[in-house]
Structures are given as structure tokens and as C-alpha cells.
Amino acid sequence: MSSTNPKRIISHTAASKFLINNSMVEAWLLNIVEEYWPAFTRTVDATERWPGSEKPNETGYSLAFNANKNPFHGISKDIRRRVQFIPTIRFSNLHPSYHLSHLLDKYDSGTGERTIVDLGGSHGDVSTEITSRYPQIRCIVQDLPGMTADWTG
Template sequence: MVAHSKISKFLMLPHIKSWLSMEVNETWRGNTRVADAIQKWPNSDEANETGYALAHGKSLFEVLTTNPERAMRMAQAIRTKEHIPGFATRDVSNAYDWASLGDAFIVNIGGQGVQVAIELAQNFGNLNLIIQDSAMMIAGAESSVPDTLKGRIEFQEHAFFEPQTVQADVYFFYQIFRNWGDKYAVKALKAQTPVLRPGAKILIYEECMSEQGAVPMWIERIQRCVDMNLKNFFNGRERYLDEWKALLAAADERLVLHRVHKRHDSWASVLEVHWVA
């Protein structure tokens, strides 16, 4: 008799198969060229000056926009994060005291906005959200919103490097800045300032990197692996606390880091930024 083990059966799940294929065909090839990219383009923030670009001849963004099959594989592979504490969409509800916001209007800027917005709206009846993303990302997304939430979740085509046009209580970035070098992260933060008013908040759901040995080994291992992959794919990275503070100061000195919210059982943090004018 031949039978699956728990591990081999797990690898048969469609999104796990996609993840394994992506790691072999996309990630690994790029990681072998990261050192070459650093030598060729030292201190680069550009997405087309990466190990991935050297290995594949194009940036990851260019590959995904021109190759639907590879884009679909990566989209399926990203679902594997639902198995990792802190990565799962459901964890966003416990990462911050959303109820304390009261009747709040939130701009959910880019990054898996639909599922994140649904998670928040389902669990916090006091929140209304607008999802801003590219036309490609929001096309047909409205149909995925449950009927019970329609009217509380809206969509708007908007690039987060362009000046913000919507005035809100909270501007929520979910795993955005890690995909960009400092130059572009600063640009995205600056773009929000035209509409900010006293009391407005920017919430950033990302990693606040830990010093070596400060967190359980399984969390640190994920941190270092993800950090390497972000460098490979985008010239992005995970950031330490002092790097986050420097990023905010470079964008606008009125953007003040108020608090870092972090659960002990999660890699993720919520950086709460206040507009102090």
C-alpha cells in the first residue's frame, strides 16, 4: 500500500503546490544573483535592479503584468501565508484595537485590500472603508464583498504615489512599504500629507524587525527569509524601529510614530503614526 504522509498530502494543496513552484522557478533563481545585483547597483531602490531582474531579464512587476500564468501562480502561492501566525488575514483584527476608533472612515491603500477590508468590516461594525488600488487589482473586486457589507466598503482607482484626495480618519497600509526601497516608501508617505488633519492616523501593518535573539527562533527565521526575498524581488526590505522613524522623518516631521503594537505570537506589527501639526 502506498499512502500520503501528512507532509506529502499538504504539498498536494493547490496553493502549496503553487508556492513550491514559485520558490523553485522564481525565488531561488533570483536569490542566486542577489550578490551580483548588489555589486552592479549598490544601494539601489529600483525594482529593475535586483537579483530577480538579473536572473529573469525583467523586474517582477514586469513579469507579472505580461505573464498571466505566472501572476496567477504567485497569487495562489501568497495564500500560503494563511498558515503562518501573523500573516493570515484573520490576524489583522487582533493586531490593533480597531473598536477604539469609534465610527471611523478608513482608506485601505493597496495590498490585498479586499480581504483585509472584509475582515475588518465583518468584525467591527463601526468601520467604513474605501479600498484604493490599481484598476487591474480592483476590477471585479466589488463582487467579492458580501451583500451585508455593501455600502460600507467602496472602491477607488488610485496610485499611492499620487497625492491623496480622500480625507479620512485612518490611512491603512497593509504590507506595502516592505515591497519598496526607501525612496519610494518616502514618496508614498508624502503623498498622504495633503489631506491629513489633526487627529488623523496612518496605520502600517508590517514587520518591525527584531534584534538577533530578541524573539523566538521560528519568528526570526521567517523575518530573515522574508527580508532576503524582498531584497531579491523588489529591492525592498523589512525595517528596524530606527529605520521606520527615519523613514517617517524623511517624509514629513509632522508624521510621528506614536506606538508599535505587536502580539507576542505574531511576526507582524502595527505602527501607529499620528499627524501632529
């Protein structure tokens, strides 16, 4: 893609062309800009306002979006945000920096039986990988209601 104005030529680099031609990358970037960044910029405000809080509605996200529920509630109710979120997570899971091996290669599983709770585990991909490597470990997948049943795409 390029513009051939006689006074100047503008064309894409390989990187910028990749950004506009890959829907997963586009969704990932939009999610960072529209969802994560506003929440990140209010995190200090939230920790000052609600010191030590573990409530899902007392966060930087709550302040940035004037929300009284967790981020996934808002995303699940807005089809555009939901459609953008699904490939964002898929893209993140494909990126080598987020690969599960970083966790599991350094994990000392010991020899005894134990139980791990996979919070926000969606379809149990992480738990499946853990139990395939360490059969003595039992995993329990927990997520918000409807997250596993309704978030396929």
C-alpha cells in the same frame, strides 16, 4: 504510490504524498522556488546597487530576472506563471501563519475615525475584515491596474 523494485522499495510518506496530490501546495512550492527564491538571493545586491530606492523595478527580482518592470507585470504576461500564482496566494491565505487575525487582534484601532490604504489589496479582503471589526475605519484598496479585474481563477 510506491515502487517495488525487488532490490529496494521506495514509497511516499504522508507528507510527500500530500505535496504531489495537492495542487495548491504544488503551486505554492513552485512559486517559492521559481519566483521568490531567485529574487531573495539578489536582494542584498539590489540594495547595494540602488540604496534607498523605492522603485518597483530596482529590486532583487529585477536583478534575478533581468526585468525592468515589477514582478506582477511579468507574471501577468505569462499564463503558466499566472495560473501558478493564483492558487499560491489562495493557499497562503488559508495557512494559519498568514491569517489576518494576527494583524487585527493586535491592532489598536483607537476610537477616532481614520483611513487606511490597503496597498496591493486585490479584491479588498483585508479591508473588508478591517471595516467589519472597526466601523470607524475607512479603507481605500489600491492595486496595480488590472489586478482585481483580471486575476480571478
